[in-house]
Amino acid sequence: MIDLRSDTVTKPSEKMRKAAYEAEVGDDVYGDDPTVNKLEEVAANMLGKEAALFVTSGTQGNQIAALTHCRPGNEVVLEASSHIFLYEGGALSAFAGVQPKTISGERGAMKPEEVAAAIRAEDIHFPETGLICVENTHNKAGGALVPLENMKAIYDIARENNVPVHLDGARLFNASVASGISVKDYASYTDTVQFCLSKGLGAPVGSIIAGTKEFVTQARKWRKRLGGGMRQAGIVAAPGLIALQENVERLAEDHDNMKVLANGLANIKGLIVENQVETNILLVNVAEAGYNADQFLNVLKDNHILANAFGPNTIRFITHLHITKQDVETVLNVISKVVNK
Numbered sequence: 001m002i003d004l005r006s007d008t009v010t011k012p013s014e015k016m017r018k019a020a021y022e023a024e025v026g027d028d029v030y031g032d033d034p035t036v037n038k039l040e041e042v043a044a045n046m047l048g049k050e051a052a053l054f055v056t057s058g059t060q061g062n063q064i065a066a067l068t069h070c071r072p073g074n075e076v077v078l079e080a081s082s083h084i085f086l087y088e089g090g091a092l093s094a095f096a097g098v099q100p101k102t103i104s105g106e107r108g109a110m111k112p113e114e115v116a117a118a119i120r121a122e123d124i125h126f127p128e129t130g131l132i133c134v135e136n137t138h139n140k141a142g143g144a145l146v147p148l149e150n151m152k153a154i155y156d157i158a159r160e161n162n163v164p165v166h167l168d169g170a171r172l173f174n175a176s177v178a179s180g181i182s183v184k185d186y187a188s189y190t191d192t193v194q195f196c197l198s199k200g201l202g203a204p205v206g207s208i209i210a211g212t213k214e215f216v217t218q219a220r221k222w223r224k225r226l227g228g229g230m231r232q233a234g235i236v237a238a239p240g241l242i243a244l245q246e247n248v249e250r251l252a253e254d255h256d257n258m259k260v261l262a263n264g265l266a267n268i269k270g271l272i273v274e275n276q277v278e279t280n281i282l283l284v285n286v287a288e289a290g291y292n293a294d295q296f297l298n299v300l301k302d303n304h305i306l307a308n309a310f311g312p313n314t315i316r317f318i319t320h321l322h323i324t325k326q327d328v329e330t331v332l333n334v335i336s337k338v339v340n341k
């Protein structure tokens, strides 16, 4: 199978497995796991934040951020197709007890003036705005790069209004490699950041959230409340360190492969590439080829290719470290045969 469903499907390398095997461990709930401590220190330094926390997943990281920043009854301003709003099972409301206020963005970027207008004035009837969330790269917008200037403008507005900003940077390293802007620069326009080790970076498990020391102390408590205190977690943190050391720069290969795939598919009559491909995500509309997304996925599967539906007629493809140039050629050949038959 050529698996283009997500960059979450990668399996840990030999080096990661060896690092897990040999990891020095301790009870992380007591702060005693040297490997977790090292990962958190390395991640905080990379992001230019005071402290960081190793969490089980991107979803857990985002939700801990909301729980730490907000109080029940607050409102969270976020993009209408953001992962936190669309794909986290309503966790914002279920756990943090906050209500979302969505703004439709352009290629994932919310207009700063619309963010400003969404922040609530003081009124006995109104919820208080507890948090603004930004996503970069933006998944549903097809791995779109949210411009640094956009993040800065939103951060300036947030600070004027005393509202914190959280960045869902599940694929922040993809953004950084594609734009040439450091993760530190992106993180400088947000109070807290979540990034995933288990996506393009290829680690088997885990995410990082980072912010001030005070934020991380509170976040650690929320992680424990949610059952995310993982004891000898160095076993899973060790591959995360390898991911940060070895798999950042190579994300450029995934982006190059995706451009080749996108250009090839754009030339097949009946297929419409919906996004401007900037990173490792491609959205293709298959309606004019006479398929809906589920039908197309079934045909792909019969030909040993996996992808995801991202709308009734839209297929999402994601490249990652197991996808080679040869795989891209194979996928192009299969799809051109299927669509032209």
Ligand code: TLP
Pocket (backbone or CB within 6 Å): 005, 006, 007, 008, 056, 057, 058, 059, 060, 062, 083, 084, 087, 135, 137, 138, 139, 168, 170, 171, 196, 198, 207
């Ligand atoms: N995204 C997954 C699915 O949930 C859609 C994927 O395959 O793309 N933020 C963003 C922007 C994400 O894309 C994801 C995962 C998460 C957060 C959540 O991360 P996990 O899966 O570790 O909870």
